[in-house]
Amino acid sequence: MADGFESGSDVFASGFVLLGLTLAAKPPDEDHPYGHGRIEILTGLLIGLGLTAGGALISYASLAAAGAGANASTHRAHRGATE
Numbered sequence: 001m002a003d004g005f006e007s008g009s010d011v012f013a014s015g016f017v018l019l020g021l022t023l024a025a026k027p028p029d030e031d032h033p034y035g036h037g038r039i040e041i042l043t044g045l046l047i048g049l050g051l052t053a054g055g056a057l058i059s060y061a062s063l064a065a066a067g068a069g070a071n072a073s074t075h076r077a078h079r080g081a082t083e
Contacts, residue, residue, distance in 0.1 A: 009050075013050075019043065
């Protein structure tokens with residue numbers, strides 16, 4: 001299941017990069033006399049923030065599960081010792 005999420009996030013990130021590169025390649029116009037090159041930087045920033053958020057969520061879930069497992073085993077051991 002984790003590989004599926006990883007593949008999905010890779011496809012999403014690649015699509016977002018392609019969109020950013022496509023928009024950044026647009027020629028200058030009246031509203032953007034220096035072109036649209038900064039869009040590429042913004043898409044990279046957004047992808048980085050998304051990956052960081054995903055990593056933080058995965059880390060939090062892992063630590064919460066590890067903590068719950070430690071508490072459950074401690075509780076079982078403690079209960080077994082008193083019975």
